[in-house]
Structure formats: C-alpha cells, structure tokens
Amino acid sequence: MLTLKPVETAEKDILWNVFQKYYYEMSAYYDLEMRPDGNYEYRYFDAYFEEDTRTPLFIFDDNDLIGFALLNDYSCLGDAIDHAVAEFTIFPRYRGKGFASDAVRLIFQTYPGSWEIKFSVRNRPADSFWRKAAAQYAPRVTPFGDGETVLSFTTVSDPAR
Numbered sequence: 001m002l003t004l005k006p007v008e009t010a011e012k013d014i015l016w017n018v019f020q021k022y023y024y025e026m027s028a029y030y031d032l033e034m035r036p037d038g039n040y041e042y043r044y045f046d047a048y049f050e051e052d053t054r055t056p057l058f059i060f061d062d063n064d065l066i067g068f069a070l071l072n073d074y075s076c077l078g079d080a081i082d083h084a085v086a087e088f089t090i091f092p093r094y095r096g097k098g099f100a101s102d103a104v105r106l107i108f109q110t111y112p113g114s115w116e117i118k119f120s121v122r123n124r125p126a127d128s129f130w131r132k133a134a135a136q137y138a139p140r141v142t143p144f145g146d147g148e149t150v151l152s153f154t155t156v157s158d159p160a161r
Helices: 009-026 099-110 124-137
Strands: 002-006 055-061 064-072 083-090 113-120 140-144 148-155
Touching: 002 099, 009 055, 009 064, 009 083, 055 099, 064 099, 083 099, 099 124, 113 124, 124 148
Parallel strands: 083 113
Antiparallel strands: 002 055, 055 064, 064 083, 113 148, 140 148
C-alpha cells in the first residue's frame, strides 16, 4: 500500500542521499553544477526542516522507500497558493508501474487547496506526467522563464478518506 511519511529530522541524511541521485538526473534538464565534494547544491534543503511552510515527504510502497516529494507554498507566478511541488521523484526501479500517479493523487488528496507545479518542457517524461496528473483539475498552463511551464489548479479533499 502506498503511503506518505513526513521526513523526520533524524532522516535528513537519507533524504539528502536520495536527493543527490535525483538532482544528478535533473542535471540533464537544468544547468546544475556539481560541488567539489561531488554533491549538488540545493540552498533550500535545510529549510525543509526549519520552516513550517515546507513539507518533505518520503513515499513508501509498503515498507519500501520508492520516492520523495518536497512541497512548499512558493508561487513562481506570484499568486497566493497553498502548495507547490518543488521536487518529486519515484526511483527508477519503481517507474512505469503507476506509483508516480498514485503518489501524486495521494499528495493532492492529503494536501487539498491551490497548487502550482513547475517543470522543464525539455524533460518530456515530466511534461507528459504532470499534464496528465493535473488534467482532471483543468489547470491553467503558463509558460515560464526559459523552457519551463507552470500548472496552476485547485484540489479538494477526498470525502472517502
């Protein structure tokens, strides 16, 4: 069964470790520079453990850690929003099995409200995924910056939960 688990401060190193692998993947789409220690800089990482407006989540399938999501309330467009997906991944071994769609659906149900999701259009799998994931919410689609898109929409809580 798929579950979301807030990342505890004691698990920060685990998140940092898997985050680095994710950021390596993202370097194919963004100009991310590796530091001399072999890690990628992410200046907001510590803030996820210090600020109430940021939520780091692990995604589990039963007892298996299969991904993570970093949520915040920052709007790229300057709108008042409840949530934004800053970072999201399902680890390669678990892709193509519906886990990403299920995880995002669970995130949207668990954290209802107004959302923004920004992604690189050069990342074609992400472009396709996020458009499909948000389609039922009739998102506003806004081109942003150099080759990015922002989807804006509102979700509601699932009364069956």
